[in-house]
Amino acid sequence: MTTYGAQSMAAPLRRVLMRRAAAAMRGADPQRWHYGPGFDAAKAGVQHDGLVELVEESGAEILWLGDEEDGLADSVFTHDPSLMTDHGAVILSMGKSLRKPEPGLHEAVYRKHGIPILGRIEGTGTVEGGDCVWVDRKTLAVGRGIRTNQAGIEQLANLLGPHGISVHGFDLPLWQGAEACLHLMSVISPLADDLALVYAPLLPVAFWQMLKARGIQLVEGDAEEFAASYGLNLNVLPTAPREVIAVAGFPKTKAAMEAAGCTVKTFEADALCIACEGGPTCLTRPVLRW
Numbered sequence: 001m002t003t004y005g006a007q008s009m010a011a012p013l014r015r016v017l018m019r020r021a022a023a024a025m026r027g028a029d030p031q032r033w034h035y036g037p038g039f040d041a042a043k044a045g046v047q048h049d050g051l052v053e054l055v056e057e058s059g060a061e062i063l064w065l066g067d068e069e070d071g072l073a074d075s076v077f078t079h080d081p082s083l084m085t086d087h088g089a090v091i092l093s094m095g096k097s098l099r100k101p102e103p104g105l106h107e108a109v110y111r112k113h114g115i116p117i118l119g120r121i122e123g124t125g126t127v128e129g130g131d132c133v134w135v136d137r138k139t140l141a142v143g144r145g146i147r148t149n150q151a152g153i154e155q156l157a158n159l160l161g162p163h164g165i166s167v168h169g170f171d172l173p174l175w176q177g178a179e180a181c182l183h184l185m186s187v188i189s190p191l192a193d194d195l196a197l198v199y200a201p202l203l204p205v206a207f208w209q210m211l212k213a214r215g216i217q218l219v220e221g222d223a224e225e226f227a228a229s230y231g232l233n234l235n236v237l238p239t240a241p242r243e244v245i246a247v248a249g250f251p252k253t254k255a256a257m258e259a260a261g262c263t264v265k266t267f268e269a270d271a272l273c274i275a276c277e278g279g280p281t282c283l284t285r286p287v288l289r290w
C-alpha cells in the first residue's frame with residue numbers, strides 16, 4: 001500500500017504530519033518569534049486541537065512530531081521544513097534562522113515511518129515548503145523571496161528534474177518586510193486542480209499568467225479581510241477537491257469559495273494563526289494525497 005506521495009495540492013488528503021501547539025509553543029517569547037499581540041500559547045494549543053478535529057473528521061491519518069518541549073515554537077507549522085513527492089521526502093532548509101533545526105525533526109519522523117528521503121537542500125540553499133505549489137503533478141512553482149533563495153530552487157530542480165518534474169521560480173514581493181512571513185502560499189491556496197483562492201495584487205505576474213494559461217479559475221479573497229488577517233483569510237487547506245478548512249471570521253472570503261462550489265469548515269484561530277502568521281495549510285505537511 002502507498003504510504004507517501006503528494007504531488008497535488010488538493011487531491012484527497014490521506015496522511016499528514018502535524019505537531020501539537022500546546023507543548024511546542026509553551027513559553028514562546030512573541031517578540032523573538034515575530035508573533036503578534038494576540039499570541040497566547042495556551043489558547044493556541046486549544047485552537048490547534050480544533051484544527052486536529054477537523055483534519056481527523058476528513059478521514060486523514062495524522063503522523064505526529066513528538067511533543068518534546070524543545071522550544072521550537074514555529075515547528076507547529078509543519079508545512080515548511082519538508083516537501084513530499086511520489087519518490088520520497090525532500091528535507092528542506094529554512095530561511096528563518098530560528099527554524100533551522102526543524103528539518104531534522106521531519107527527517108527523523110519520516111525514517112521512523114519508513115518513508116524514503118529523496119534528498120535535501122544543503123549549503124547556502126534555502127527552500128521553505130510554504131513557497132512550493134504543485135501546479136500539476138509534473139510542475140512545481142516556487143516563490144523566491146526572504147525564505148527561499150535561488151540556490152535552493154536550483155538544488156530542488158536538480159533533485160526533481162530526473163523524476164520528470166519541472167521547477168519554476170517566481171519572485172515574491174517584500175510586502176511587510178524581512179521579519180514577516182510571506183510565502184508563495186500566502187497569496188494562493190489551491191482548492192482543486194482547476195480552482196484556486198488568490199490575492200491577485202501580490203501574485204507574481206508570471207505565475208498568474210501560468211495559472212491563467214492553464215485555465216485555472218481564480219477566486220479572489222476579499223481585500224479587507226486579507227489586510228485585517230495579514231493574509232490568513234486566504235490560507236485554506238483542501239482535504240479533498242472543493243472541501244476546505246479555513247480560519248473562522250472571514251465571511252466574504254468564505255462566501256466567495258462557496259460560490260465557486262466549495263464546502264468550507266472553519267475553526268477559531270486568532271491566537272494561533274493570525275498572531276503567528278500561519279494558517280491551516282502551514283500547520284499541516286501532506287504526506288499522502290491521492
Ligand SMILES: NC(=O)NCCC[C@H](N)C(=O)O
Pocket residue numbers: 074077079080096099129130131180181183185186276277278279281282
Ligand atoms: N507555510 C506558511 O505560510 N507557514 C507559516 C509559518 C509561520 C511562522 N511563524 C514563520 O514565520 O515561519
